[in-house]
Amino acid sequence: MSKTREEPPPPPDGIESPSSDHREARLAKLDALKGSGVDAYKLGFERSHQIDKVLQAHADLAPETETQEQVRIAGRLLTLRRHGKIAFADLRDQSGQIQLFARAELLDAGFEAFTQLDLGDWVGAWGRVVTTRKGELSVLVEGFEILSKSLRPLPEKFHGLKDVEMRYRQRYLDLIANPEAMQLLTARSGTVAAIRSWLEGRGFIEVETPILQPIPGGALAKPFKTFHETLGIDLYLRIAPELYLKRLVVGGVEKVFEINRNFRNEGVSVSHNPEFTMLELYEAFGDYNSMAVLLEEMCCAVATQVMGSTDVTWGDSTISLKPPFRRARLIDLVEEAGTATDGDLKHECERLGVPFDPKWSWGKLLLEIYEKTVEPNLMQPTFVMDYPLDCSPLAREHRSDPRFTEHLDLVIAGMEIGVAYSELTDPIEQRKRFEDQAVAREAGDDDAHRVDEDFLRALEYGMPPTGGLGFGIDRFVMVLTGQTSIREVILFPSMRPEVL
DSSP, rough: OOOOOOOOOOOHHHOOGGGGGGGHHHHHHHHHHHTTOOBOOOOOOOSSHHHHHHHHTTTTOSSEEEEEEEEEEEEEEEEEETTEEEEEEEEEETTTEEEEEEEEEHHTHHHHHHHOOOOTTTTEEEEEEEETOOOOOOEEEEEEEEEEEEOSGGGGGGGGOHHHHHHHHTTTHHHHHHHHHHHHHHHHHHHHHHHHHHHHHTTTTOOOSSSESSSSSSSSSOOOOEEEETEEEEEOOSSOOOOHHHHHHTTOEEEEEEEEEEEOOOOOBTOOOSEEEEEEEEETTTTTTHHHHHHHHHHHHHHHHHSSSSEEEEEEEEEEEEEEEEEEEHHHHHHTOOTTTTSSSHHHHHHHTTTOOTOOOOOHHHHHHHHHTGGGGSSSOEEEOOOOGGOOOOBBBBBBOTTSSSSSEETTTTTEEEEEEEEEHHHHHHHHHHHHHHHHHHHOOTSSSOOHHHHHHHHHOOOEEEEEEEHHHHHHHHHHHHHHHHHTTTHHHHHOOOOO
């Protein structure tokens, strides 16, 4: 190996020349490329390495050193600085970022073409791995080609895209300008992969169930409605896969799960998006207690794999995802917060400033008080146990308190992250619950459950004792990564159309 010979003084921030800040100037460059016979939008490029592999292989290379190792890399050009007859550029692919070192004596006529590249251009380059005098790992460019010409300048001269609405609408710019966006994408992908692997390792079978359903069920929510012209019927985007997965349990699939997209025609907030991702699973011979154990073990395992720790940061707090999680009855939590549950709950709602409908039942009022006054304050993982009977039409009646069901919510950072049931398997009782929901729908409750006759027929064939759960993947990624808005962890959140 020999020593490198040239290195400029520390370069200024890598910014484009004023002429390249305009789309028209870039279009002119594109025309010039076409005029000289250069294809500015190549079919492909054969790489020998992703950038992170080059960085890892030469992490200990001494400063001011040239190797004889040839590499072919490709990525987006982020900065470009010319200093006489040498130029430096930063190139990034999905795996990492590395410096390109170009010399006029090595590239000949190609040097001027190199310096005319624009920030944002996709470039393929090849050459030897070297380090500069200060030890920065670089590729000494022996050749390059433009792979895709960028016609728009990068946002804010690559110092970061700050406009939140633009970041959500144009996620591609967010990924280019903000490394944190790519980190969130990677964390989300890793979370889904870790959940899937963990469940498969415990014998669960992954399935797919219909997204378009003739009867939306499995949750108390308002669906999106569409019409199928060939069949001549109304269909609904699913609000949950629950009733289809339970049909599979009836059919003998004892451990089943689906990582699914659900759609609910409801509000948008920092913790709600009309389209979201959930894990839903069912296990024969289980109940809500066994589901609680599964949830806390899964959260612990996934956090460890994705984040490297069971402790995650949320604002100024540290959340521990190490089992066991706290367990507390919903009614006890409400009473601990100062509400007399054996009194007039309408009066309590008025005292607490909790909006309510005078027609609501005791259970619905109790749940509303809990959701408005207790749930937002539960920071550490908590299993909130035993929801009111009339608020859980698909859960089994509590074994010792008929006012409630064996329904729990997993709450972390003030958000419902998951829900688990001892599933209702009695077809007679399930029919009664559906009919009660039908009455509620007639009274104007659009979220009430519809009667699903085929599901009731399936239950009449016999469903074993079963534990089931739903788990919000978007919100769990929020917890893992410390994000307080669900829009940060959904790549393309729902928004009003942009006015162009």
